[in-house]
Amino acid sequence: AQSVTQLGSHVSVSEGALVLLRCNYSSSVPPYLFWYVQYPNQGLQLLLKYTSAATLVKGINGFEAEFKKSETSFHLTKPSAHMSDAAEYFCAVSGRTGGGNKLTFGTGTQLKVEL
Amino acid sequence: GAGVSQSPSNKVTEKGKDVELRCDPISGHTALYWYRQRLGQGLEFLIYFQGNSAPDKSGLPSDRFSAERTGESVSTLTIQRTQQEDSAVYLCASSLGSSYTDTQYFGPGTRLTVL
Numbered sequence: 399a400q401s402v403t404q405l406g407s408h409v410s411v412s413e414g415a416l417v418l419l420r421c422n423y424s425s426s427v428p429p430y431l432f433w434y435v436q437y438p439n440q441g442l443q444l445l446l447k448y449t450s451a452a453t454l455v456k457g458i459n460g461f462e463a464e465f466k467k468s469e470t471s472f473h474l475t476k477p478s479a480h481m482s483d484a485a486e487y488f489c490a491v492s493g494r495t496g497g498g499n500k501l502t503f504g505t506g507t508q509l510k511v512e513l
Numbered sequence: 514g515a516g517v518s519q520s521p522s523n524k525v526t527e528k529g530k531d532v533e534l535r536c537d538p539i540s541g542h543t544a545l546y547w548y549r550q551r552l553g554q555g556l557e558f559l560i561y562f563q564g565n566s567a568p569d570k571s572g573l574p575s576d577r578f579s580a581e582r583t584g585e586s587v588s589t590l591t592i593q594r595t596q597q598e599d600s601a602v603y604l605c606a607s608s609l610g611s612s613y614t615d616t617q618y619f620g621p622g623t624r625l626t627v628l
Binding site: 506 | 556
């Protein structure tokens with residue numbers, strides 16, 4: 399079975415500061431990992447995904463994440479936060495068990511960006 | 514092009530009533546997923562459709578929940594005899610195929626409130 403744990407349900411940063419959202423995974427098979435963002439009153443949007451190619455994955459809006467097998471982590475970073483980055487972020491792992499691509503999500507991290 | 518759409522956007526119902534939620538996937542997407550997002554929790558997988566294959570119902574929480582999909586188009590999720598614990602946002606996602614690398618595109622969700 400696969401699972402992900404997101405540390406910190408709320409993270410607050412100043413505009414221009416580094417954004418670091420933590421995600422640790424548990425998987426019995428080599429995982430595929432995803433970060434999604436949910437803006438208020440909108441559906442989830444894919445930020446980036448790791449599918450066993452490069453361990454450093456670049457996504458949209460300046461976000462990136464690094465897959466670290468030794469630490470079972472897939473933390474999301476952005477060098478400089480913008481006010482528009484305020485949203486909820488979800489880490490997810492692919493089921494990879496039989497048919498379909500069932501995703502198992504973490505409980506989410508609400509990012510607040512302050513002036 | 515058009516994204517995944519869901520209707521209604523909000524539904525308030527009384528305990529014990531049946532509700533039907535609709536999802537219109539992106540045209541040409543063969544895979545369709547339903548997830549549930551309860552307050553303070555991550556998304557939970559409910560059911561998955563792939564083309565004309567038998568759906569994967571492994572995530573449905575009880576036999577009060579059912580879903581149908583007509584070919585590769587519209588899907589409806591039905592909850593019979595609703596309970597208060599069914600209150601959640603129900604999200605639909607579609608993807609081009611069911612490979613682990615196929616991106617899932619999410620609709621805006623239906624917020625269900627059971628009084």
